Amino acid sequence: MNFAETSEQELLRGTAREMLSNGNSLGLAHVRALNDGAAHLGVSAGLDDVALWSQMAELGWLGLPFPPEYGGAGGSFMDLAVLLEELGRAVAPPAYTGTVVVCGMTVLHHAREELRRRWLPSIAEGSSRLTLVADGGSAVRAHPDGGALRLDGGVKLVDEAQRSDAYLVAAVDTPEDQQPATTLFMLERETPGIRVSPQRTVAGGDRGDVELDGVRVSAEEMVGERFEGASILGETLERGAVASCLDMVGAGGAVLEMVTAYVAERVQFGRPVGSFQAVQHHAADMAVDMDASRLITYEAAWRLGEGLDASMEVAMAKAWTSQAYRRVTTLGHQLFGGIGLMREHDMHLYMRRGRRDALAFGDATGHLDRLAGILEERGTPWPE
Amino acid sequence: MDFAIPEEERAFRREIRDFLATELTEEVVREAQSEDRISSAGKDFIRKLGDRGWISLTWPVDEGGAGRPAMDRFILNDELIRAEAPGAVGTNVGGRIVAPVLLLYGSEQQKRRLLPRIARGEIDFALGYTEPDAGSDLASLQTRAVWDGECYVVTGQKLYSTGAHFADYHWLAARTDPTQPRHGGISLFIVDMRSPGITVRPLHSMMDLRTNVVFYDHVRVPREALVGQENQGFAIMSTALSLERMFVTGDLRRVVEDLLDYARRTESGGRRLIDDVSVRRQLAQLATEVEIARLFSYRVAWQQSSGRHPGPEATIVKLFITELQLRLATAAIDLLGADGELIYGEAEAPLGGFFERFYRRSIMRTIVGGTSEIMRNVIAQRHLGLPR
Secondary structure (H helix, E strand, C coil), X not given: XXXXXXXXXXXXXXXXXXXXXXXXXXXXXXXXXXXXXXXXXXXXXXXXXXXXXXXXXXXXXXXXXXXXXXXXXXXXXXXXXXXXXXXXXXXXXXXXXXXXXXXXXXXXXXXXXXXXXXHHHHHHCCCCCEEEECCCCCCEEEEEECCEXXXXXXXXXXXXXXXXXXXXXXXXECCCCCCCEEEEEEEEXXXXXXXXXXXXXXXXXXEEEEEEEEEEECHHHEECCCCCHHHHHHHHHHHHHHXXXXXXXXHHHHHHHHHXXXXXXXXXXXXXXXXXXXXXXHHHHHHHHHHHHHHXXXXXXXXXXXXXXXXXHHHHHHHHHHHHHHHHHHHXXXXXXXXXXXXXXXXXXXXXXXXXXXXXXXXXXXXXXXXXXXXXXXXXXXXC | CECCCCHHHHHHXXXXXXXXXXXXXXXXXXXXXXXXXXXXXHHHHHHHHHHCCXXXXXXCHHHCCCCCCHHHXXXXXXXXXXXXXXXXXXXXXXXXXXXXXXXXXXXXXHHHHHHHHHHXXXXXXXXXXXXXXXXXXXXXXXXXXXXXXCCXXXXXXXXXXXXXXXXXXXEEEEECCCCCCHHHHEEEEEEECCCCCEEEEEEXXXXXXXXXXXXXXXXXXXXXXXXXXXCCHHHHHHHHHHHHCCCCCHHHHHHHHHHHHHHHHCEECCEEHHHCHHHHHHHHHHHHHHHHHHHHHHHHHHHHHCCXXXXXXXXXXXXXXXXXXXXXXXXXXXXXXXXXXXXXXXXXXXXXXXXXXXXXXXXXXXXXXXXXXXXXXXXXXXXXXXXX
């Protein structure tokens, strides 16, 4: 094992942290304005992240994991992991994960060449945003309709629901006289029969329910072969789960730093509150929680990047990190006291982000249940 | 980052397992886990570790070692503890704690006289740190070593000196200069346990592990017994503690596997335990935490192997692993239901009462070698930089 980052990853982390730091248009202050708008003023006010998005395109971030022939930077999954952690640290708007990691990489690995050419360069240059419309695959159904297929159903609380240019839809598609299977489609937003109802959520952003009513689709729009979407979707969801973990790892690291700096300065009873053991022990527990989250998450990311079976590690990472990040934000609030409750303070942004990330791509309980199934089958998490 | 286990590490693990399959008899395990831990079988086993060159595995070649990286010692300890073999904890204090310090601070004479015998598994040591009034606050120790012109004369008492009843030497911390403040006036000695004036009395613990009080009554200790410089003892002890901080998870991984196995084949109320959703989630949670512990422990071994000095990582691993062990043990006895009350060795006890004794022994781990509270203080103050 080697726990050190490559020099390229260190460089990327440094650049990303600088670009996302306060005082920059990519920075937290900008992000806070977006998040505040979304959380309190209605969804539409949270949408204006165009400047941020084009800056990410200029930096090459939007094509980071794509090969150069599709306008990308040819980065590894571990490179991507570093960037995702830094985006989480700045509670950056979450469109990156959906567009690049979840949909973009699925197109890259499983779509036909025409679809790759259609979407990947466009994502990389910042012209297209994509999002996943799936909730395990049961809510949208495909029905034969003449020579084509028709999709009906809906998925609740889709990310970037209104402003995405295309939806990666997972539909239950049942072959004749056989068990239900899954087929994936990439549908443009303007496709007739797609309707979006915006929803306000704790973490803000552009969330909404996506409904499909008699949407006619063809083989051209399929991602992967017909009836073979389940394993592709499984892989996609694993990447999404790890991206959510990395978001929490970055965000939790920021919370720990903010809190540590604050309690070292804040004086009550004539001394910094950070000198009290009760406070120190909370801070130590936060540090251990985030350190653990970071290791288990990077192990899962490494396995995905290597193309190894990561089902167990992803479940472990998502189950643990979702719980740990909640503990860390709860203690963060406790240690900030009254000031952390104020909207002008950043702490609530991190708490809100946790409400979203903990549920995204499966919550802790769901992943524990999945993990239990794997353990029951294998008998041990550590086969030789 | 790279989480792959290289083939040479896998091969070394297989080599150890093959060795254990032939040399680790039931008798050795029984004795290693027994109250007194005095046995010829156990001593023979340690000597066989020595014959393989495994006690001196990581020492420099010109000091008689194999010059292997710390990762090899980590793998060896991990396999030994998984198999409940002697040599990893409690025994082999000489190989684990004394030798690394002697390599750094020992005199040529001490190294020449002691290292070869440690390497062969012929001699062992007991730690003499804790006192009735010096536990977590070790710097307040009272045992005196007074230079009388010929010898140090040692008077005082040492508590929880595990293994002192079979050790050949005591690794003793005593105050040599009472005029210096706390940390300043402490020195380390290697004291022959047969010295006149030493009395060892047993202390029997609730873990079924014997430990001892060691009384010093005007014990004459020669100058050559001093390790490093006079009054340098506290710094040496800190080094020894950081060298000792190699935590492994072989035992915890085995318990998770045993629990999974138990839950799969045991029925309660007409269904298997593993079919109960709360049992499933708890096992999944514990497996996750043990996997995290495995990564934490590997990280420290990697740091030690690659010339990095473990800082907060070594503190975090101690805190996390010991608290996890207690959670794991608690879950284990709860899973057994009413049978969880049956004591170790009782015929009807599931798995011979292993989990019952594991629970009792887990209670000590968040205390021994630095309490969880001290670990949290260290993380907060040294790692996070919070004010004292």
